[in-house]
Amino acid sequence: MAKSSSWRTRFLLLAMLAALAGLLAYLHLADFADRPLSVSPAPAALTVAPGDGLNKVLPKLRAAGIRGGMDWQWQLLARRMGMAGRIHVGDYEIADGSTPAAILRKLASGDTVxxxxxxxxxxxxxxxxxxxxxxxxxxxxxxxxxxxxxxxxxxxxxxxxxxxxxxxxxxxxxxxxxxxxxxxxxxxxxxxxAEAWQQRDPAAPLKSPDELLILASIVEKETGAAHERPQIAGVFARRLRLGMRLQTDPSVIYGIGERYDGDIRTRDLRTDTPYNTYTRAGLPPTPIAMPGRAALQAAARPAPGDTLYFVATGNGEHVFSATYAEHKKAVATYQLKR
Structure with a gap:
């Protein structure tokens, strides 16, 4: 009976020591996981190549100037975090003061440069x-x-x-x-x-998504004022329906190409190219720039109205006119005086 009691005592003591050792190991690992590491030079550049596991990454960490921890601590922490086999290929930057846990999370999430x-x-x-x-x-x-x-x-x-x-x-x-x-x-x-074409106004004078893209590129180049884009598109849509030439300078400039020196001249407007919308009716053969989503939507759903002309005011916006007589007055006010 005494022997049995002694055995139980030793067993409990061993169990308590094991639990204490486990607790100390856990606390030590937790301290390591959250301990800021010295990184010099900072930020450190680390490249994880295909086939690199943690055993190959650890020497690279030290070679990159990341100091702190022993291999077994990194490996145990990676297993504890469930990240041992989840390291992603790529280039990483490690900031000074990064913790081991943060570094492992970065590698496992693929947070590359x-x-x-x-x-x-x-x-x-x-x-x-x-x-x-x-x-x-x-x-x-x-x-x-x-x-x-x-x-x-x-x-x-x-x-x-x-x-x-x-x-x-x-x-x-x-x-x-x-x-x-x-x-x-x-x-x-x-x-x-595709989204803009799907949402287009059925009355818009466009036969294909490519034509929508071309019109959107002209709208993009004609104005930087977001609220004007549907109005600009409306003018061009009405001109297309009426068979009027678009007479848009950005398209002419695109046709001039690298010879354009920042000044568009009368001879440029009279020189025929596939992109000269003063000499040719309809849309130019291709887009003339990269239109954004707002320009695409404007071309797909032009604003209704009766305006056929517009002139820049000099402040980034335009004045719109329904008749040529009104347009000539606007040109005299905003262009000729300047």
Missing amino acids: RIRYTLVEGRAFRQVRAELAGIPGLQNDLADKRDDEIMALLGRAGVHPEGRFLPDTYFVPKSGNASDLLRQAAAAMDAAL
Whole structure:
């Protein structure tokens, strides 16, 4: 009986010691998980390659200048957090003072360094190409390629590039390709254009989504005032119905191309090109810029009314007129005096 009691006492003591050891280990691990680490130089650059597990990442952490913890602590913490096998490939930046738990969460969530590009409304494709070529860290796989070769690379052989990329902000991983950004922008434009076409006014004088895109690009270039876009679209829609020439300067300028020096002259308006809407009726053959969502919606649902003319006032807005006589007065007031 005494032996049995002694055995129970030893068992309870061992159990208590084991529990105490477990508690201490847990507290020690919790302290390690939330302990800010020294990172020098900061931020540290860490690259996780395909096939890298935690055992390969840990030496890279130290080589990158992240100090603190032993391998077994990192491995135990990763198992405790359920992240041991969830490390994502990519380039990471680790800030000074990051905790081991925060670092593991970053690696497991794939919170990699990304390159950001914002395509601005009204940009021409040649401008987009130049902007992409100037982004640090972005692989310019478009260099030395013609526009048609770029569209073929994007799986859009035979499609004119102008207007085919939706203005918005896009991201690719560090060292990503410029073509990856364009693929995102092209897919976004496909979706936005399809939505605008679906929601179009049946009375709008447009035969196809491509015509909507062309009109939207003209609207985008004619005004930067958001509230004017439906009115601008309304003027052009009425002109199209009446068979009037659009007589829009941005289209003429696009036809001039890189020879445009910032000043449009009378001879430019009289020189015939496929984009000269003073010499040719109807829409130009392609978009002339990248229209945003608001311009697409305006082209799809032009504002009703009777105006056929507009003239810039000099403050970023326009005066609209229903008759040519009214328009001439507006030109005299806002253009000739300037």
